[in-house]
Amino acid sequence: MSLQDQLMKAGLVSKHDAKKANKAKHRALKSGKKVINEAKADAAQKRVDQAERDRQLNAERKAEADKKAVQAQIRQLITVNAQSRDKGELAYNFSDNGRITKIFVTPALQQGLVNGQLAIATLDDKYHLIATAVAEKVAQRDASAIVLLNDKAKDAVDEDDPYADYQIPDDLMW
Template sequence: MSLQDQLMKAGLVSKHDAKKANKSKHRALKSGKKVINEAKQTAVEKREEQAKRDRELNAQRKAEADKKALIAQIKQLISTNSQDRSRGEIAYNFSDKGTITKVFVTEALQNGLVNGQLAIAKLEDSYHLIPTGIADKVKQRDDSYIVLVNDRKADTSVDEEDPYADFQIPDDLMW
């Protein structure tokens, strides 16, 4: 039983209205025009919109998951490669975002920092000494975690006209 028959049986449509609808449908098919079912068209449009929203939401969730994974990688790199400075008695001063801060290190760790072999990273309000190679890996992911990396290559260049060129600053100068 077709929908048209059901509507006629329920008394919602007369026999005359049903014949009229059939004639207009037949004429449209004969003239080559497609009969567009509006309900189907709106359903298709709604499905397309929903699929688009789902894709956008999935992309946003994936970006958040990637960011969390990246932060986890950085934390693991810093925590597993952190040098033990529990026996440090020498204060090493450095600048962290305009604030002078100090950490206590051993003489070997101080030499490593001065020579550019070690870097200082900040993880959850604590400072960690990590090898420069690891600091480079962390910088590739997010450079905001690295506080200090001494580059010895940049310090070796001397300006020809510098009046204080003969007076070198010692590496172990404490300030």
């Protein structure tokens, strides 16, 4: 039983309308024109559009998941490798986003910061002291997480510097 027969039986289409549709279809076939089923074309276009939307959503979800994974890696690197600042009595000043900030450290930690062996990282609005190697790994993932990383290589003295004999001490308190 064809769709046309089912529609006539349900009373949705009359015999006259069915014959008219058959004649139009027959004429189109005889004249060489292809009969285009608009419903099929619309359905195919909707499937293509839906597939494109799905690809975009999947790409966005993947990017978000990658971002969360990187943040989790940074969190783990900082929390596992953080140096304890307990009993720190020396104030160490540094610049964070244009603001002078102070943390209290022990003399050994201060020397590590000055020598470039330690770096200051921020996590959850708190400052953590981590080793330089760990800080470089964190900086590869997100450079904004590292607040201070002293590099001794850039402190090399220029041969023509007239003030080479007058070095500023690194542990100068300000």
